[in-house]
Amino acid sequence: MPIATVNPATGETLETFQPLDRDALEVRLARAEAAFRDYRTTGFEHRAELLRRAADVMDAYQDQLARTVTTEMGKPLAQAKAETAKCAKALRWYADHGAALIADELPGEGDVADSGATAAYVRYRPLGPVLAVMPWNFPLWQVIRFAAPALMAGNVGLLKHASNVPRTALALEELFHRAGAPEGVFQTLLIGTDAVGDVIRDDRVVAVTLTGSEGAGRAVAAAAGDALKKTVMELGGSDPFVVLPSADLTAAVRTAVRARTQNNGQSCIAAKRFIVHSDVYPRFAVEFADAMSALRVGDPMDAETEIGPLATRQGRDDLAALVADALAHGATAEAGGLHSGGPELSDVSGGWYYPPTVLTNITPEMRIHHEEAFGPVATLYRVNSLDEAIALANDSPYGLSSNVWTTEPAEQERCVRDIEAGGVFFNGMTASHPALPFGGVKRSGYGRELNAHGIREFCNVTTVWLGHI
Structure with a gap:
């Protein structure tokens, strides 16, 4: 894949x-090794x-950074x-804690x-x-939530x-340069995917963190495992x-729309499968589909675009x-469901738009039942009991997070006990915060970012023992 800025x-x-050639890459790896020798003693x-x-630099250049992100990956400005702003908050949180x-x-x-x-x-x-190895969907946040704890740990x-x-990527390197980071403390490597394995195997690189697809995770984990890193x-x-x-349906619908469409629906922790009890399903289904259909699709630089x-x-x-696979196997599109919804959503404008979509009548033979939909497409299921809801929630190869709407303490405790995920968020949507550990189970990965767990992931947990003299 070429390294290029393409306006979506x-x-x-x-x-x-x-991309960096071998000589240029060698300079940066040597620079990192030399920087660590001094920086670890600070x-x-x-x-x-x-x-x-x-964080101060990030605040000062907020508008410029945001426009760079929107231009490169298309999220609303x-x-x-x-x-x-969230990145600046995380930098200050780790500075303080x-x-x-x-x-x-x-x-x-x-x-x-x-x-x-x-x-x-x-001692840590x-x-x-x-x-x-970071993804494009939150191109600032994904990096800072690694960099803040890693640099704070030395x-x-x-x-x-x-x-x-x-x-x-280059703006992030410049951010730390402007902040006064010593040369080599934070560097961007403009390299292709084919060069990642060699970097992982280099003896100067001690560990790897990746946010991305399951396929990318398998490849990086295999290379790192072979090198025992x-x-x-x-x-x-x-x-x-x-x-x-018992859910507040008005709040649940409003939050469901935001949880499914944040970042144009391109978020690992976006709610994707909406599992609704039959007692409240009719109202939720209508209001959710109507709200999804009403979202404004358009130029991400336009303040009115959602x-x-x-x-x-x-x-x-x-x-x-x-x-298309789901519709071919009998799913119903309650909203959206088309490749494009008019000239403004089609390739006529050159943009890569997809309309907000709600699918019902989902069955296990449909790909979307088990695969991640990375975009503004929701699947809606009807269940008759909490047991059925939990079983369906766990019927996925992934286990990153979950959202549950109930005010019943017994139901909340049951979900905490039985839902297979790295987080259970009640009466709200999943979000990452520096004070809370973040990560998943099953094919959603392993290890944790943020919180104390995140800063300790890349530390040598050292036992110090003093004997009698």
Whole structure:
């Protein structure tokens, strides 16, 4: 795949980039190794100040960064600005809390004595250069949620970003440069997918984190496993959105639309499968389909636009194929369901648009029942009990997060116990926050980002034991 900025609203190629050759890549890897030797010895307050300055730079350049993101991957400009603000918040959060999250841990006095030591403690030490293989859908946030904890822990970062967001990737490197990061502490590698394996196998790279597709995760994890290197994987998701009889239906419908269409529907943690109890299904189904149909699709730079184009032509075509397969096998389109809905949504304008769509009468032989729909397409199911809802929620190869609408404590506890996912969000939509661990189970990956769990993923958890003299 060429490294290029292509505007998904028009299909126009705006700029192309030459990938790093072997010599240029070697310079950057050597620079990362040298930077780590010094950066790992800096104190927490020094690292915290770097993150705070990076947050200040992000605030100062918010409009420019947001326009770069929207131009490259098509999300509405207001959402791109919100993503930028969220990144600044995460940088400041780790600056404020990071030192405490990886402070020395002391075991109980009795355990120390029982081990035969005069003193013992656990220290979290940085590992070294960490490679981040990141996706285009949240091209700022996905990177910052790796970089903030990694740099706060004393590691240095190497970013291999998605090939369709090179301007954003370079802007992130410039962000840390403007913040005063020492040379080599955070670098962007403009390389193709075919070069990633060699970087992973390089002895100077100590670990890898990836957010992306299941296929990409398998390839990166295999290369890292062969080299015996630590990995964190955040892969696909097909999150359930369960609505039970006690739900506030007005709020549930409003949130369901936002949960399915955030980022033009291109989010791993977007709700995708809407599982509704029969007692409230008729009203929910009508109001949800009407609200999805009413969304304004158009130019993502227009402040009135609610749904922009999909990021790539291939992504749009893959989504259309999933819907076509479902319709061919008996699904009903309650909203949308077409390849395009008029000249403004078709290839006539050069953009890669797809209308917000709601499908019912889904059956297991349809691809969309088990595959992730990466775009504004919702599948709607009717169930007759909580047992049936949980079984359907778990009938997926993915387990990233989940949303459940109920005010009944017993139902909430049952869902926490039985839904197979890395998160259960009640009466709201799944969202990531620096204070909360983020990650999934099953084919949604392993390991956690954010919170204390995220900063500790790339630390050497070191036991320090002092004997009697």
